[in-house]
Amino acid sequence: MVAGWFTGHGDDFRLLGTRCSACAAVFFPREDAHCRNPGCSGGELLEVPLSRRGRVWSYTDSRYRPPSPYVSDPELPWESYALIAVELEYERIVVLGQAVPGVNATDLAVGTEVEVVPGVLCEDAETIWTTWHWRPAEVTR
Amino acid sequence: MTADVAVLGAGMHPWGKWGRSFVEYGVAAARSALADAGVDWRQVGSIVGADTVRGGYPGYVAGATFAKALGWQGARVTSVYAACASGAQAVQSARAQILAGLADVVLVVGADAAPKGFFRPAGGGRPDDPDWLRFRVLGATNPTYFGLYARRRMAVHGDTLEDFAQVKVKNAAMGALNPNARYRKRVSAREVAAAPVVADPLRLLDICATSDGGAALVLSSMEFARRHGVDRPVRIRAVSTVTPRYPNTVLDLPDIATDAAPAGASTTETFRVSIARAAYEEAGIGPEDLSVAEVYDLSTALELQWYEDLALCGTGEGAKLLRDGATALGGHIPVNVSGGLASFGEAVPAQAIAQVCEITWQLRGEAGDRQVSGASVGITANQGLFGHGSAVIAVR
Ligand SMILES: [Zn+2]
Numbered sequence: 001m002v003a004g005w006f007t008g009h010g011d012d013f014r015l016l017g018t019r020c021s022a023c024a025a026v027f028f029p030r031e032d033a034h035c036r037n038p039g040c041s042g043g044e045l046l047e048v049p050l051s052r053r054g055r056v057w058s059y060t061d062s063r064y065r066p067p068s069p070y071v072s073d074p075e076l077p078w079e080s081y082a083l084i085a086v087e088l089e090y091e092r093i094v095v096l097g098q099a100v101p102g103v104n105a106t107d108l109a110v111g112t113e114v115e116v117v118p119g120v121l122c123e124d125a126e127t128i129w130t131t132w133h134w135r136p137a138e139v140t141r
Numbered sequence: 142m143t144a145d146v147a148v149l150g151a152g153m154h155p156w157g158k159w160g161r162s163f164v165e166y167g168v169a170a171a172r173s174a175l176a177d178a179g180v181d182w183r184q185v186g187s188i189v190g191a192d193t194v195r196g197g198y199p200g201y202v203a204g205a206t207f208a209k210a211l212g213w214q215g216a217r218v219t220s221v222y223a224a225c226a227s228g229a230q231a232v233q234s235a236r237a238q239i240l241a242g243l244a245d246v247v248l249v250v251g252a253d254a255a256p257k258g259f260f261r262p263a264g265g266g267r268p269d270d271p272d273w274l275r276f277r278v279l280g281a282t283n284p285t286y287f288g289l290y291a292r293r294r295m296a297v298h299g300d301t302l303e304d305f306a307q308v309k310v311k312n313a314a315m316g317a318l319n320p321n322a323r324y325r326k327r328v329s330a331r332e333v334a335a336a337p338v339v340a341d342p343l344r345l346l347d348i349c350a351t352s353d354g355g356a357a358l359v360l361s362s363m364e365f366a367r368r369h370g371v372d373r374p375v376r377i378r379a380v381s382t383v384t385p386r387y388p389n390t391v392l393d394l395p396d397i398a399t400d401a402a403p404a405g406a407s408t409t410e411t412f413r414v415s416i417a418r419a420a421y422e423e424a425g426i427g428p429e430d431l432s433v434a435e436v437y438d439l440s441t442a443l444e445l446q447w448y449e450d451l452a453l454c455g456t457g458e459g460a461k462l463l464r465d466g467a468t469a470l471g472g473h474i475p476v477n478v479s480g481g482l483a484s485f486g487e488a489v490p491a492q493a494i495a496q497v498c499e500i501t502w503q504l505r506g507e508a509g510d511r512q513v514s515g516a517s518v519g520i521t522a523n524q525g526l527f528g529h530g531s532a533v534i535a536v537r
Contacts, residue, residue: 002268002278025388026401029274036400038387057392058296060288061341066280067261069273082341083285085392092402094392096279096289105341110296121278131278 004047005029006118006132013118014049015095015132021046026091053137054088054095056112061105071122071129082107084134086114100135113137143423146239147366147374148535149359150178151498154252156323156354156485163193166355166491167203167252168210175248178359179369185359186244187217189235191227191251191490194263203490207250217244225437226382226525227251228356228493229533233380235360245365251490252355259283260351260487272395272526279397283439284348286394288340291442295342298457300445302342304464306333308441309346309483311469316480318510321495323352324484333441347441352486356495375504377497379423379534385412395526413450416530417522421452424534428452431474432516433503435496437523438481447522448476470511478503478511493531496521504537 005028006015017028020035022043027036028050035042065078072078082099099108100117119133152173154166167190175182188211190203204220217238223230228251235247259282267273275281294300313328328346336344366374385393388400391411410418421427428451436447445459453474454462462468468476479485479499482492500519502508516537523531 002274025403028398028401036387058289058293059341060285060292060343061338062280062282062285063338063340064259064282066276066282067259068264069262069266069277070280071277072280081280083279083281083289085289092390092404094390094399096275096281096392096397098279110293 002029007049009118013116013132014052015116017048017050017091018045019048026050026093028093028095050093051088051090053113053115054086056108056110056114057085057087057094058110059084059105059108084108084114086134097132097134100133103136107136144240145363145376145378146236147361147363147371147376148497148501149180149246149361149366149369149371149374150174150176151501152177152357153321153495153498154355155321156352156488159353161254161353163252163254163355164206164210166254166353167207167250167357170252170355170357170491171207171211171248171250174357174359180246180359182211183214185216185246185248187219187235187238187247189219189221189231189247189249191231191494192220192222193253193490203250223529224525224527225487225489226493226523226529226531227490228495229380229523229531230382230529231494232358232360232377232497232533233382236377236380239360239362246359246361248357248359249494250355250357251494253488253490254353255351255486255488257351271397275395275397282340283394284340284343287348287440287443288343289392290446291343291440292341294442294445298460300442300460302334303330304445304460305343305347305441306330307463308438308444309333311463312438312477312481312483315470315478315511316484319480319484322480322484323350323354323486324480343440343442349439349482350486352488354485354488354491354495356491356498358494358497358501373537375501375535375537377533378426378536379420379532381416381420381423381530381532383415383419383530384528386410386415411450412528412530413446413524416524416532417451417520419530420520420532420534424536426518426534426536430518431520433478433500433513433519434474434476435479435481435499435519435521436476438477438483439487441483444477444481451520451522470513475513478508478513493521493523496523497533497535500533500535504535
């Protein structure tokens with residue numbers, strides 16, 4: 001669904017962005033057509049893995065079922081999930097993502113270190129849709 | 142600095158859930174604005190419509206739709222879409238036509254019949270649309286972004302849930318005085334605290350509803366206003382419709398990520414700050430000159446952010462400005478005396494126009510029980526999806 005936004009498994013899981021060969025600007029979601037730096041005449045856009053870790057810029061949750069195109073089973077009661085905006089330590093880019101299941105807004109604080117892990121967005125009979133999740137780093141340390 | 146244009150008339154259709162077509166709301170608002178201006182529709186040389194999606198028709202066709210409903214009379218027509226900033230772009234287009242001498246009198250109209258519940262993107266699988274992607278990949282509704290901004294303020298500036306609630310208390314008290322508002326009941330901090338959480342930390346009463354509504358303005362050249370017998374009209378002195386500057390490092394609707402901040406860069410001016418600054422510069426007016434402001438309170442916490450972005454106070458001082466009563470009726474810079482979106486709800490193409498209507502009535506001294514005494518300079522501030530800035534400064 002979002003081809004080329006992430007890659008790998010387990011500890012090798014990474015978000016993928018692109019970096020301009022002329023001005024070194026990094027983009028996520030990836031830019032493959034044009035560098036968006038207005039001061040750049042445009043370089044080659046090369047795929048780069050992004051930092052695994054960053055710090056919580058802010059967070060919230062979704063107490064009501066989001067409308068389509070979000071996919072959820074209307075037969076099941078709605079279970080809220082946390083959303084975390086994370087500032088990646090090296091690129092200083094803020095990337096929004098869902099928290100791993102079981103982590104709630106009450107478990108989070110601005111500034112907490114988190115890392116990117118693979119996750120399941122939803123599944124149907126034919127397909128498991130994968131995505132990225134943010135997990136507080138201390139959970140594994 | 143550009144030349145002024147006159148606001149000859151302002152009108153609204155009351156906001157609510159009326160279950161009728163946007164055309165009805167827009168035409169009612171337009172007729173009301175024309176009557177207020179004392180201008181016959183056939184004198185209008187140009188009509189500018191802020192667009193909405195017409196049910197069942199894949200088009201954004203507001204300008205001609207309103208012109209047809211009012212009766213075809215050959216006026217020049219423009220339709221503009223800029224999400225929540227559509228109304229400001231309609232005002233901008235009207236002003237540019239007047240200043241360029243293309244039209245003497247322009248009717249600006251915005252109206253909508255909003256869906257119930259969360260706004261959502263158009264249907265189909267459209268992964269090239271960032272608005273579609275944030276719903277599909279993250280389930281990130283508009284309120285979740287408001288929740289992110291609110292939490293960030295709490296962490297960085299020490300704002301509290303009680304501060305947020307007091308914004309609602311203030312705006313509801315002013316909306317109770319406004320016959321065009323949808324919600325006309327005062328609200329207590331206790332009621333805000335008892336409302337269900339929608340997106341942590343924000344509760345239902347911290348977040349604006351979707352609504353039906355319409356708003357319209359009759360704008361003219363200063364020369365036409367004089368000929369028309371209006372010697373001292375409310376004048377529009379600035380319309381800011383700027384875009385962000387790269388790198389845009391504050392997460393904004395509907396984006397999934399920001400631009401990366403260059404190594405070693407200190408914080409740059411945020412988008413919302415630049416919207417206001419452009420308006421001040423164009424008007425040759427500063428925040429200290431303002432009598433009244435209408436800001437885009439999609440959430441209570443976001444109103445506090447606008448205080449700082451409009452330079453009504455320093456960074457991090459928004460909650461203090463509120464607690465001191467400065468932004469209430471009777472304070473030194475009342476904000477959202479109309480009741481704001483908290484009392485109106487969102488009717489997307491109409492709201493930036495409605496803000497200018499309120500400023501017009503305030504500057505004329507016609508705002509009734511919610512009048513800011515001696516108001517002479519007003520600003521509006523608003524922001525549309527995808528980098529559409531919006532602010533208008535009017536003076537009298
Ligand atoms: Zn570049």
